[in-house]
Amino acid sequence: MMHGAEIIKELKAAILAIEWEITDEAMDNLTRAIESLQKRWAGKKPLLVCLQVLGTLGQYIKKSRERAHQDAINLLPVVFATLETVVTDDVMDNGRKIVLVRETVEKYNRLKTELAKPRKTVAREVFHSSVAERVREAAPAAPGKSPIRDILDQKEDQAVDGAFNAIFQEMVGDDRRGAPGQKAPAPVPPAMPSAAPQAGPDAKEVVLARVDDEEFPEADSLLDDFFSESGLDFSMAEVKAEPVMRAAEETVEVDLGRIEVKREDVAERGRPVSEVEEEEVSLVKLERIIHAMRAALGKSLLTDLAEEIASLRSQYPNHLSVLLFLEFIASLGRHLDEHGDVARDLSLNMLETFYDRLSHALFTMQPQKNLLASHLDTINDYVTWQALVAGELAEARTVAAPAPVQEMAEEMSAGMLAAVRGVVQREVAELRRELLQLIKQR
Amino acid sequence: MGFINVKKKEVQIKIVYYGPGRGGKTTNLDYINKKYKQRIKTEMVSIKTHGDRTLFFDFLPVDIGKIHGFDIKIQLYTVPGQVKYNATRKLVLKGVDGIVFVADLQRERRDSNIKSLEQMKENLLTHNKDAFKIPLVLQYNKIDLKDQGIPLLSVEEMEQDLNSELKVPYFVGSALTGDSVVETLKKIISMTLISFRKELQ
Ligand SMILES: Nc1nc2c(ncn2[C@@H]2O[C@H](COP(=O)(O)OP(=O)(O)O)[C@@H](O)[C@H]2O)c(=O)[nH]1
Ligand SMILES: [Mg+2]
Numbered sequence: 041m042m043h044g045a046e047i048i049k050e051l052k053a054a055i056l057a058i059e060w061e062i063t064d065e066a067m068d069n070l071t072r073a074i075e076s077l078q079k080r081w082a083g084k085k086p087l088l089v090c091l092q093v094l095g096t097l098g099q100y101i102k103k104s105r106e107r108a109h110q111d112a113i114n115l116l117p118v119v120f121a122t123l124e125t126v127v128t129d130d131v132m133d134n135g136r137k138i139v140l141v142r143e144t145v146e147k148y149n150r151l152k153t154e155l156a157k158p159r160k161t162v163a164r165e166v167f168h169s170s171v172a173e174r175v176r177e178a179a180p181a182a183p184g185k186s187p188i189r190d191i192l193d194q195k196e197d198q199a200v201d202g203a204f205n206a207i208f209q210e211m212v213g214d215d216r217r218g219a220p221g222q223k224a225p226a227p228v229p230p231a232m233p234s235a236a237p238q239a240g241p242d243a244k245e246v247v248l249a250r251v252d253d254e255e256f257p258e259a260d261s262l263l264d265d266f267f268s269e270s271g272l273d274f275s276m277a278e279v280k281a282e283p284v285m286r287a288a289e290e291t292v293e294v295d296l297g298r299i300e301v302k303r304e305d306v307a308e309r310g311r312p313v314s315e316v317e318e319e320e321v322s323l324v325k326l327e328r329i330i331h332a333m334r335a336a337l338g339k340s341l342l343t344d345l346a347e348e349i350a351s352l353r354s355q356y357p358n359h360l361s362v363l364l365f366l367e368f369i370a371s372l373g374r375h376l377d378e379h380g381d382v383a384r385d386l387s388l389n390m391l392e393t394f395y396d397r398l399s400h401a402l403f404t405m406q407p408q409k410n411l412l413a414s415h416l417d418t419i420n421d422y423v424t425w426q427a428l429v430a431g432e433l434a435e436a437r438t439v440a441a442p443a444p445v446q447e448m449a450e451e452m453s454a455g456m457l458a459a460v461r462g463v464v465q466r467e468v469a470e471l472r473r474e475l476l477q478l479i480k481q482r
Numbered sequence: 483m484g485f486i487n488v489k490k491k492e493v494q495i496k497i498v499y500y501g502p503g504r505g506g507k508t509t510n511l512d513y514i515n516k517k518y519k520q521r522i523k524t525e526m527v528s529i530k531t532h533g534d535r536t537l538f539f540d541f542l543p544v545d546i547g548k549i550h551g552f553d554i555k556i557q558l559y560t561v562p563g564q565v566k567y568n569a570t571r572k573l574v575l576k577g578v579d580g581i582v583f584v585a586d587l588q589r590e591r592r593d594s595n596i597k598s599l600e601q602m603k604e605n606l607l608t609h610n611k612d613a614f615k616i617p618l619v620l621q622y623n624k625i626d627l628k629d630q631g632i633p634l635l636s637v638e639e640m641e642q643d644l645n646s647e648l649k650v651p652y653f654v655g656s657a658l659t660g661d662s663v664v665e666t667l668k669k670i671i672s673m674t675l676i677s678f679r680k681e682l683q
Contacts, residue, residue, distance in 0.1 A: 049589070049633075057593040066593075250617050250650075251676050258549050259675035263668045266521065266546040 044128040051077060051094075055120045058101070058113075067102040071095070086141045090123040093148045100155075110396045111151050111389070119144055154389055323399050326352065326369075330395050333376075334388055342377045346370065360462045364415060365398035368422050375429060383429045390425050394418060486681050492553045493682070495674050496577055497667075499560040500602050501584035502594035506623040507560035509657035510584060511542050514558070514667060517660065518544070546671070550682045556671060572605045580617035580674040582666055584657070585644060587624045589633040596643055613648065617673035620645055620652040621666045626659050 051073040057066040074095045081087040097116050101108045122144040126137045329344050349370045356362040372391045376384070397414045485494040499507040515526045526542045542558040561571040583602065585595040603613040622640045635643075637654055645652055651669055655662025 045633075053590055053593055056590050057597075069593075249615050249677055250673065254676050254679070256672065256676045256679050259672055259679075262547050262549055262554065263672055267518070267664050267668055272517065272520070 045124075047080065048077070048124060048127055052120065052124070055094075055117055058098075058116060062101060062108070062113075064102070067098055070098045074098070086126060086138055087123065089141060089145060090119055090126070093119050093145060094123070097148070109151070109155060111154070111392070115147060115151055118147065150385070323352075323395075327395060327399070330391055333391065337376065337380060337384070337388070339377075342373055345373045346377075349373070361415065362398065364462075365394055365418065368418060369394050369398070371422070372425075379429075379433060382432050383425075386425065386428070390421060393421065486552070486678065490553075491551050492555060493549075493678060494555045494557065495579045495671070495678075496557045496559065497580045497582065497670055497674070498574055498578045499558065499582045499584055500571070500575070500598070502586055502591060502598040503562070505584045505586040505591070505595075505598075506621075506657035507584045508540050510582070510621070510623075510663050510666070511540050511558055511560055513657055513660050513663045514544070515542055517664075549675070552682055554675070558667075571601075572608060575602075575605050575611075576609055578606075578609075578611070578616070579677075580619075580670045581613075582619050582621055582670050583644070584621045584623050585640060587622050587634040587640065587654075588627065589635050592635060592639075592643065595640075599644055617670060617677065618648065618650045619666055619670045619673065620648075620650060621657075621662065622652060622654045623657050625654050625661065626656040 051070070054066065054070040054073045057069060074091050078088065078091055081091070094116065097112055097119070100112055101116070122140050125132065125140060129137070132140075326345075326348050329341060329348055333341050333345070349366050353363065353366055369391060372387050372394065375382075376387055376391075397418055486492070487494075499510055501507055511526060515522065522542070522544050526540060540558075540560040544556045544558060546554050546556055548554065559574050561574045581602070583599060585591075585599075606613050606616065620640075622635075622637065625634070628634050637652075641652070651673075653662040653666045653669070655666065657663055
């Protein structure tokens with residue numbers, strides 16, 4: 041008999057592949073894995089239900105691709121985890137397993153309701169039919185690339201390129217730079233990105249080709265010398281004993297935004313290796329708080345949220361996009377704090393959506409236009425949410441103080457408005473510039 | 483294209499560690515950095531963000547010494563693994579002289595390895611480089627997980643998946659314990675230096 045883990049390994053591979061990238065191939069593998077398991081598990085209701093949910097989610101994601109709701113993509117591994125537990129956990133009893141499946145299906149149903157909600161409200165229509173929609177039309181997500189898309193991509197690469205140049209020069213300088221007492225500055229990296237000027241007039245490019253059957257004894261002996269074990273005060277025990285600290289104190293982290301070299305906080309790294317995220321960003325804490333709120337909403341979490349927002353605000357005082365999202369997230373937090381029972385799920389969903397967009401806006405290399413669409417969507421969603429909540433608050437007259445209803449309806453704080461205005465102005469100007477450029481090129 | 487500066491008698495070589503996210507690229511560099519810190523003298527740099535853009539990679543410059551009077555300066559880079567950072571991956575590959583592809587031996591990462599290698603080939607093409615021509619070494623990483631009973635791919639499977647056409651040198655190792663880390667690096671540097679041989683004589 042085949043072991044449970046063995047049976048679902050193809051499905052697992054498919055799910056992990058989707059986590060890596062949504063491609064047709066990945067989605068087809070998922071479908072195939074599901075079909076084969078459906079046959080094997082004929083008659084086993086809880087297992088089939090999980091498969092069905094995975095299948096439906098898969099189809100939805102395949103159809104909507106990058107437009108797929110993040111919650112749907114997130115739910116996929118959750119459902120799989122349930123299935124995996126049911127199939128492989130020999131200790132858990134069947135009753136508990138069925139409860140687990142039920143809970144998972146419940147999550148799916150909630151998402152379904154959320155997705156089925158009419159996306160078009162009055163406010164949404166205004167935005168969509170105007171700027172956002174036109175922006176989308178101007179640069180369709182279709183595989184065939186539009187000229188605008190090309191330009192934006194190019195611009196993006198150039199921007200990144202320029203950043204590299206500036207940073208490297210600033211960071212590593214030339215061989216003569218470096219304050220006394222400091223370690224020797226790193227040499228200028230070659231060929232990154234405009235190699236020739238950096239390498240200097242005396243430099244000559246050598247195109248390297250693989251040579252399989254030649255030897256270069258001088259090189260090998262140099263390498264043997266440099267990498268020899270002798271004279272190193274280094275032991276494996278040291279590495280194993282403090283894996284997370286490995287080289288942390290040797291590492292200089294550069295915040296390219298400000299181009300200043302700061303030593304990495306060694307204590308910060310004192311976590312188990314398995315938890316070290318690859319692209320660690322400062323939104324980690326905010327994300328953790330928001331996710332925890334989903335599990336159990338409480339006063340202390342809301343306080344944490346407010347504090348974290350304040351801290352992020354001070355970290356990014358000039359980042360209009362971040363400030364905008366933070367305004368909205370803060371407002372949702374305040375609502376949950378004051379009227380946690382009104383539109384709770386909706387508000388939590390909103391919070392997560394806004395967080396996703398914030399993290400995307402902050403760390404994406406997406407061209408400007410996508411950020412604009414994302415900001416407009418957010419403003420829009422916020423206005424819609426606000427109207428809805430105000431309505432529910434008015435209806436639920438059980439709420440003692442009537443004041444919040446009034447406040448709610450107009451609660452687009454001054455800060456929020458300023459942030460919105462700033463972001464939109466900047467982005468529209470940027471888009472206009474790009475369009476003009478495009479027109480000129482014609 | 484490595485750089486040789488005849489006047490300054492200096493050679494600059496850029497090596498990039500490429501591979502799926504969380505495969506062990508940074509851990510490779512960490513290990514080298516830690517183990518040879520007295521000899522390396524410079525500092526490892528991790529680039530994180532630039533304004534609202536993210537440029538994730540690690541950078542470790544290593545001067546290994548002289549050949550025929552030429553200073554050999556090696557720059558080691560890693561690329562970010564996540565899908566959304568392909569622009570950075572592409573950029574880091576610019577001007578690359580040699581590549582270490584760090585693949586993950588965990589069975590469940592099989593597709594990620596294959597995809598990442600495919601993407602590397604494509605990204606190289608955008609810089610007019612060819613994975614079949616550039617000095618390249620494969621590292622099959624995390625062999626230490628075998629002892630923990632985690633399902634791993636066999637070397638034959640890895641070879642079949644990744645190296646059946648490329649036919650480049652490969653090393654089975656563990657960046658965490660340092661197994662094969664140095665051998666891998668020595669091999670890729672040696673392969674790139676061979677291409678410089680004529681220039682240095
Ligand atoms: N067991 C084991 N874990 C490893 C090995 N190499 C890396 N890791 C772990 O895998 C995770 C990702 O490694 P990292 O070097 O950041 O991967 P990168 O994304 O390729 O740079 C970290 O938690 C490492 O500690 C290895 O050889 N064995
Ligand atoms: Mg890394």
